[in-house]
Amino acid sequence: APVDHLAYMRYALSLAKRAPRKPTNFCVGAILVDEVANAILSTGYTMELPGNTHAEQCCLAKMETSGLPETGVAAQKLVLYTTMEPCNKRASGNVPCTETILKTGGIKVVYVGVKEPEKFVGGNVGRAKLEEAGLEYVHVSGLEAEILEVATAGHEKP
Numbered sequence: 807a808p809v810d811h812l813a814y815m816r817y818a819l820s821l822a823k824r825a826p827r828k829p830t831n832f833c834v835g836a837i838l839v840d841e842v843a844n845a846i847l848s849t850g851y852t853m854e855l856p857g858n859t860h861a862e863q864c865c866l867a868k869m870e871t872s873g874l875p876e877t878g879v880a881a882q883k884l885v886l887y888t889t890m891e892p893c894n895k896r897a898s899g900n901v902p903c904t905e906t907i908l909k910t911g912g913i914k915v916v917y918v919g920v921k922e923p924e925k926f927v928g929g930n931v932g933r934a935k936l937e938e939a940g941l942e943y944v945h946v947s948g949l950e951a952e953i954l955e956v957a958t959a960g961h962e963k964p
């Protein structure tokens with residue numbers, strides 16, 4: 807059956823809405839999907855896990871602890887949906903999610919709702935890094951306005 811990318815991205819957006827709103831980051835949602843089995847293997851949203859955590863970081867960390875066979879082994883085609891592209895540099899200096907994604911291994915495609923706005927760390931060049939490592943980077947269009955509205959809900963209104 808064809809994969810409904812928009813439905814998965816909309817679900818990730820519903821998770822982003824649960825994130826605490828802060829002026830110093832974005833509220834993002836991420837889900838790990840086995841695209842062949844059409845099954846959601848893990849979910850995450852910004853600051854879901856303790857600390858200054860990112861949606862993708864939480865999603866992947868939960869996958870590790872959920873006792874599922876080692877990431878990527880059991881899945882037939884492991885893909886990640888994230889409402890905002892994985893960070894490649896963080897103002898906090900924490901590990902960027904492009905690195906966490908590559909370390910996880912087995913993820914074939916990253917589906918992205920929007921590019922990261924150049925508010926905190928300038929231009930995000932993570933796409934090239936992911937593609938150089940052999941991942942596919944696909945923009946799922948259609949939810950940009952809603953994703954950005956949720957992502958910046960904690961920011962001062964201009």
Ligand SMILES: Nc1nc(=O)c(N)c(NC[C@H](O)[C@H](O)[C@H](O)COP(=O)(O)O)[nH]1
Pocket residue numbers: 830831832833834851852853858859860861862888890891892893895896897898899900903922926927
């Ligand atoms: N893809 C993505 N998922 C997230 O869950 C999240 N919060 C961001 N946000 C990117 C932004 O660049 C960083 O949030 C700031 O650079 C501040 O860095 P910290 O988050 O404090 O480490 N990006």
Ligand SMILES: [Zn+2]
Pocket residue numbers: 860861862863892893894902903904
């Ligand atoms: Zn990140």
